Amino acid sequence: xxxIIDFGSQFNQLIARRVRECHVYxxxxxxxxxxxxxxxxxxEGIILSGxxxxxxxxxxxxxxxxxxxxxxxxxxxxxxxxxxxxxxGGKVKQADKREYGFATLSATHQVGLFKDVGPxxxxxxSHGDSIEKLPKGFSxxxxxxxxxxxxxxxxxxxxxxxxxxxxxxHTVKGRTIIHNFLFDxxxxxxxxxxxxxxxxxxxxxxETVGDKKVILGLSGxxxxxxxxxxxxxxxxxxxxxxxxDNGLLRKNEATQLKQKFKSKLKINIRFVNAASRFxxxxxxxxxxxxxxxxIGKEFMDVFEAEAMKIKDADFLAQGTLYPDxxxxxxxxxxxxAVIKSHHNVGxxxxxxxxxxxEPLKYLFKDEVRKLGKALGLDDDLIWRQPFPGPxxxxxxxxxxxxxxxxxxxTVDAVLQEEIRASGYYRRLWQSxxxxxxxxxxxxMGDGRTYENIVAIxxxxxxxxxxADWARLPHNLLGKISNRIINEVRxxxxxxxxxSSKPPSTIEWE
Ligand code: XMP
Numbered sequence: 001x002x003x004i005i006d007f008g009s010q011f012n013q014l015i016a017r018r019v020r021e022c023h024v025y026x027x028x029x030x031x032x033x034x035x036x037x038x039x040x041x042x043x044e045g046i047i048l049s050g051x052x053x054x055x056x057x058x059x060x061x062x063x064x065x066x067x068x069x070x071x072x073x074x075x076x077x078x079x080x081x082x083x084x085x086x087x088x089g090g091k092v093k094q095a096d097k098r099e100y101g102f103a104t105l106s107a108t109h110q111v112g113l114f115k116d117v118g119p120x121x122x123x124x125x126s127h128g129d130s131i132e133k134l135p136k137g138f139s140x141x142x143x144x145x146x147x148x149x150x151x152x153x154x155x156x157x158x159x160x161x162x163x164x165x166x167x168x169x170h171t172v173k174g175r176t177i178i179h180n181f182l183f184d185x186x187x188x189x190x191x192x193x194x195x196x197x198x199x200x201x202x203x204x205x206x207e208t209v210g211d212k213k214v215i216l217g218l219s220g221x222x223x224x225x226x227x228x229x230x231x232x233x234x235x236x237x238x239x240x241x242x243x244x245d246n247g248l249l250r251k252n253e254a255t256q257l258k259q260k261f262k263s264k265l266k267i268n269i270r271f272v273n274a275a276s277r278f279x280x281x282x283x284x285x286x287x288x289x290x291x292x293x294x295i296g297k298e299f300m301d302v303f304e305a306e307a308m309k310i311k312d313a314d315f316l317a318q319g320t321l322y323p324d325x326x327x328x329x330x331x332x333x334x335x336x337a338v339i340k341s342h343h344n345v346g347x348x349x350x351x352x353x354x355x356x357x358e359p360l361k362y363l364f365k366d367e368v369r370k371l372g373k374a375l376g377l378d379d380d381l382i383w384r385q386p387f388p389g390p391x392x393x394x395x396x397x398x399x400x401x402x403x404x405x406x407x408x409x410t411v412d413a414v415l416q417e418e419i420r421a422s423g424y425y426r427r428l429w430q431s432x433x434x435x436x437x438x439x440x441x442x443x444m445g446d447g448r449t450y451e452n453i454v455a456i457x458x459x460x461x462x463x464x465x466x467a468d469w470a471r472l473p474h475n476l477l478g479k480i481s482n483r484i485i486n487e488v489r490x491x492x493x494x495x496x497x498x499s500s501k502p503p504s505t506i507e508w509e
Contacts (some may be wrong), residue, residue: 002026002182003043005033005063006326007051007079013326014167015047015077017364018178023190027362028326035066045073045186048080050165054129055082055092062087073158073185075113078127081152081161088135088159095130095147103144105151105164112153113160114142115180117173123150123164124171130163158185194367194374198230201359205234212314214357215307218243218269219389220257223319223360225381226372230359231317232267233375240268240313242306244299247275248391248405251413260381270309274302278393279402286398286437288509295390307354316354320361321368323463365463385430386464394509398437407490408435411454414487418480419458428470429461433484434497434508442492451492456480459506467501 002019006012006028019026026047029038038046046067053060065087068074076084082092105123107114123144131149134140138159142151152161160181166174182188214231218224218241231239241261245254254271261267281294307313360368372382388394392412396404411433419431434455442449456477461467481494497504 001041001043002045002047002186002188003033003038003041004028004047004049005067005080006030007049007061007083008053009050009077009079011165011167012049013323013364015049015178016322018167018175019047019182020192020364020367021175022179022182022188023192024182024188025192031061031063033063035064035070038064038067039070043072044188045075045181046070047181048074048076048083050078050080050126053079054094055079055086056129068157068159073181074160075181075185076159076161077165077167078163081163082129082131084159084161085131085133085135085138085152088138090131090135090138091133092129093132095128097146098128099125099144099146099163100127101125102170103146103150103164105142105144107142107151108140112141112155112185113151113162113177113180115184116176122170122172123166123174124168125150125164127163131161160185194370197363198233198371198374201230202234205231205357205359208357209235209238209315211238213310213312214239214315214317215310215313215354216241216317217303218257218261219387220249220253220381220384221319221387222365222372222377222382222384223321223368225261225377226368226375227317227319227360228261228267229265229372229375229377231357232265237268239317240270240310242270242272242303244302244306245271245273245275246278246295246299246302246391248278248295248393250387250392250416251409260378270306272302272306274298277302279400282393282400284399288394291393291400291509292390295393299389314355315357317357317359319368320358322360322362322364325361383426385425385428388507394507395432395434397434397508403490404435407452407488408433408454410488411435411484411491414483415456415480418476418483422473422476424458424470424472424476427460429459429464429467430506431456431458431470433457440493444492449492452490453493453495454484454491455495455497455508457497457506457508459501461501461506464506467506469496469498469500472496 004015004026016026016028085092103123103125104120106120130147134152137154138152140149141153144150147163150163164171166177214235216228218228228241262269278298281298285291369382392405392408393400396408415433419425436453439450440453458470458472459467460470477496484491484494
């Protein structure tokens, strides 16, 4: 395995992705990790990430210098290289010429990190500092027009530094460079696959949980489904899933889930129908944040009450993913502004003393999908588009009534049917309908109508942080609009949302 030290770069997750694409396991650690802690993880090598600070500034992040005495290779990227230089006796200063964007790199020899890279290659740079004096034992291994020390190496100790970012797509031979570090320099083996991950994780869960009972909140999304499958394989009947039907789900969602998990996979599930309770709590509420808070609280109450009925439960399983963990541990990310409160992040039933089991906490979303596949999960569950915890409540803009929910649910079902039939479902990050709180005039047959407007939202995205509206074919949009207006009573107008994120968000509330 490889340890990545997170100096706060916006690309640190990308470094992890690249390493794992090579089937080598890696974990991101904060700079506060001690050398002893890192040694205990027995890594084959360390990668020091980039970061927004300058090493010569006060309070710039530093990791225990003992990592250079562990006898394993270290690769420093940008700030990570500056840290290496500063710590090992060299000097970093503000660059005369800053370098952002593409730069052609000339490597002195095509060996080591630069094996198979060629004498010149395009790299991507983003730095305002450069190296004035190399530490003892290092030599320059590549330069660009503006940066003399674009790469350095101490081949005796297996320490390497690169000023550019090999982890980003723009660095054309970035993957080769990372591959060289992992296999030629660190001697890693490409043995990390989803099958091996599943095998190891199931064994670990068995060891941790023993013959105790585990509770899991099942939502029907890919994360909680895969978590359920893993834990079920490990402890069988000692897993009980709780599914809360809040009345804000898509059409047939609860029934389908019941069929899959209960009948087919034979997993213990308790279904709680709490629709009325949620409706009552949401009556006359139109503020989006209040909706979210209410739904979050009701969910916790219902879940807790149901969980209390399960005697002798010791563990609570959650489908937390790696990006959540990285964000919460990052020493420099700082708290970002609350745009929307996501109710389903964190939060244990407080009355019960449960220990957490989070088997997916080191995986990225696409890895979870691969894991689902390796565990034999159906494609339609694996490729489910994300659906927000507060469900249709945040897509009925304004007050929520049973009638309005039903209108939206029916519209949404038509939309889903068409999107699936067109082959677009998997290509879209999300596709859904929003019911607006205004009416407009229309004409049906010979009569005037004064009815609801629905907006269709379809977006492409990699991680929901940014998104673009999908360029769906006009005839598909036309068909969707026709069907909705013809088939759903109470709707006489359909509009298509053509805003990207940012500045808009994916959901309307
Ligand atoms: P926004 O609307 O902030 O959404 O661009 C980004 C992604 O998060 C989903 N979303 C939620 N998911 N609970 C969730 O589980 C929530 O409260 C919630 N709010 C938004 C949204 O569907 C999109 O995928």
